[in-house]
Amino acid sequence: MKDKVWDIVNKSKKEVVEILLENRGIKTKSQKQEFFNPAQPNKISLKDISFDPKQISKAAKRIEQAKKNKEKVIIFGDYDADGICATAILWEALFSQKVNVLPFIPDRFTDGYGLKPASLQRMLVLHPDTRLIITVDNGIVAHSAVEFANKNNLDVIITDHHTPLKKNPKALAVIHTLKTSGSAVTWFFARELGCKVENSLELAAIGTIADQLPLVGINRSVVKHGLDALRNTSRIGILSLLAKAGIEREKIGVYEVGFLIAPRINAMGRLADATDSLRLLCTKSVSKASLIASTMDKTNQKRQQIVEDVIFHARRGVFETDTKGVMLLIHESYHEGIIGLAASKLVEEFGRPAIVISKGEIFSKASARSVVGINITQILRSLDFLLKEVGGHEMAAGFTIESANLADFALKLEQLTAPLVTNEILNKKLKIDCELSFDALTWELAEKLVEFEPTGTGNPSPLFVAFGVSVLSAQTVGKTSKHLKLKLKQKEKTFDAIAFGMGESAKELSAKQIDIAYGLEINQWNGSKSLQLKIKGIKPPSVILEGA
Numbered sequence: 001m002k003d004k005v006w007d008i009v010n011k012s013k014k015e016v017v018e019i020l021l022e023n024r025g026i027k028t029k030s031q032k033q034e035f036f037n038p039a040q041p042n043k044i045s046l047k048d049i050s051f052d053p054k055q056i057s058k059a060a061k062r063i064e065q066a067k068k069n070k071e072k073v074i075i076f077g078d079y080d081a082d083g084i085c086a087t088a089i090l091w092e093a094l095f096s097q098k099v100n101v102l103p104f105i106p107d108r109f110t111d112g113y114g115l116k117p118a119s120l121q122r123m124l125v126l127h128p129d130t131r132l133i134i135t136v137d138n139g140i141v142a143h144s145a146v147e148f149a150n151k152n153n154l155d156v157i158i159t160d161h162h163t164p165l166k167k168n169p170k171a172l173a174v175i176h177t178l179k180t181s182g183s184a185v186t187w188f189f190a191r192e193l194g195c196k197v198e199n200s201l202e203l204a205a206i207g208t209i210a211d212q213l214p215l216v217g218i219n220r221s222v223v224k225h226g227l228d229a230l231r232n233t234s235r236i237g238i239l240s241l242l243a244k245a246g247i248e249r250e251k252i253g254v255y256e257v258g259f260l261i262a263p264r265i266n267a268m269g270r271l272a273d274a275t276d277s278l279r280l281l282c283t284k285s286v287s288k289a290s291l292i293a294s295t296m297d298k299t300n301q302k303r304q305q306i307v308e309d310v311i312f313h314a315r316r317g318v319f320e321t322d323t324k325g326v327m328l329l330i331h332e333s334y335h336e337g338i339i340g341l342a343a344s345k346l347v348e349e350f351g352r353p354a355i356v357i358s359k360g361e362i363f364s365k366a367s368a369r370s371v372v373g374i375n376i377t378q379i380l381r382s383l384d385f386l387l388k389e390v391g392g393h394e395m396a397a398g399f400t401i402e403s404a405n406l407a408d409f410a411l412k413l414e415q416l417t418a419p420l421v422t423n424e425i426l427n428k429k430l431k432i433d434c435e436l437s438f439d440a441l442t443w444e445l446a447e448k449l450v451e452f453e454p455t456g457t458g459n460p461s462p463l464f465v466a467f468g469v470s471v472l473s474a475q476t477v478g479k480t481s482k483h484l485k486l487k488l489k490q491k492e493k494t495f496d497a498i499a500f501g502m503g504e505s506a507k508e509l510s511a512k513q514i515d516i517a518y519g520l521e522i523n524q525w526n527g528s529k530s531l532q533l534k535i536k537g538i539k540p541p542s543v544i545l546e547g548a
């Protein structure tokens with residue numbers, strides 16, 4: 001894996017906070033006000049979300065009719081964290097309104113992703129009296145399934161956030177936007193139905209973070225206020241999950257949700273029954289919550305091992321082929337439930353878009369992940385004459401393909417993407433906001449940086465560069481000596497620093513001068529506070545930086 005190119009985004013002499021805002025596209029007074037004081041989601045308008053009020057009205061009338069006539073309503077969800085949270089939000093909302101409603105989570109291996117005629121048929125065997133189906137986090141490309149439903153006297157309301165085709169399915173109503181997550185779409189939809197939704201904003205935050213959506217605008221509001229709710233949650237299932245994961249409730253942030261909570265919710269849909277994740281979110285039973293949380297924890301550990309096995313195998317495939325476009329890995333041993341995770345890890349390691357395919361006898365399942373500048377769903381849709389059920393967005397997609405078509409697909413994929421995957425795309429960059437010397441690091445600045453939270457996709461943690469920094473001491477820390485603890489000095493100012501995953505550099509760094517890419521944070525330990533640097537990159541001094 002190549003070292004990342006350090007790319008200093010802004011070299012102006014403006015005040016630090018102004019530079020950070022400008023780098024995030026936040027320039028006007030109203031944008032700054034919104035960024036530092038994200039609106040309460042209850043105050044966000046339909047226009048802001050890009051919802052069509054006519055579609056909302058149609059859906060509301062049909063749900064009211066179902067309630068009045070005691071019709072069976074099925075919420076057709078998805079098996080990932082965003083879909084599970086979306087299902088929980090809408091099921092709780094309608095159940096509280098005394099609608100005869102049940103959730104249905106498709107099986108990844110039996111049903112596959114999204115609304116399909118076959119999954120509708122299976123659902124109708126279980127619930128033959130169903131008259132209304134409401135999709136969450138899927139459905140916007142489900143033309144054949146909606147057509148099947150219409151022919152079978154079933155009304156369909158679609159709520160989704162994925163990329164649509166040129167025409168929407170002929171559903172009774174379509175509640176759709178590209179501006180937020182599937183779970184947030186259902187939260188706003190439930191709000192418009194007059195349901196009590198305050199207790200479910202925490203679920204919309206989990207889904208939004210899990211789907212790695214940009215944490216600006218609507219998503220920033222949902223996540224900011226949703227995390228506040230999550231830190232005060234009374235949901236028994238979430239509390240059990242936090243206990244199993246060793247997470248202190250008051251310290252929950254984007255990292256804890258994205259890397260500790262969401263993977264456990266996702267693990268069930270990848271390897272077992274995703275309905276258990278839904279049960280955990282909604283249960284009122286302490287004993288049931290504890291049992292499911294334990295199962296999820298064990299399943300997540302199993303998922304981690306399977307991913308490692310696939311990555312080990314896939315790395316050899318990458319090294320043995322001279323891929324010029326999108327990486328393509330195909331094997332019958334790849335577990336269908338984790339190919340998306342494998343693709344993500346390969347993208348992270350090689351900086352190149354990746355497609356991992358679990359090969360079957362007749363049909364094969366594929367998951368794709370991309371990098372900025374390569375719209376993977378657009379690429380796949382241009383090859384849809386070879387594929388089935390393509391769905392996704394710019395950075396991630398999934399599809400099914402007849403195994404007999406794999407060779408043709410591999411050839412045409414490379415022909416199509418080789419010119420697109422340029423050296424500029426492949427050069428992994430560490431985006432640094434600006435240069436900031438140690439003499440500018442103050443408590444006032446550190447406290448202002450806290451206001452940039454929640455950080456994540458679309459709003460990265462502020463990152464700075466300092467040149468000619470002296471290493472006073474360097475030692476490894478952690479059970480396996482994986483991390484690096486440093487004492488650094490520039491001119492007359494000294495700071496403690498932590499560099500996660502850089503423990504192997506300890507001997508090389510002692511008593512040397514270096515350049516560092518770093519964040520500034522407030523470290524709390526044993527009741528005391530101090531300023532600490534969080535190191536993201538280390539280079540020899542006087543490296544010529546891109547654009548310098």
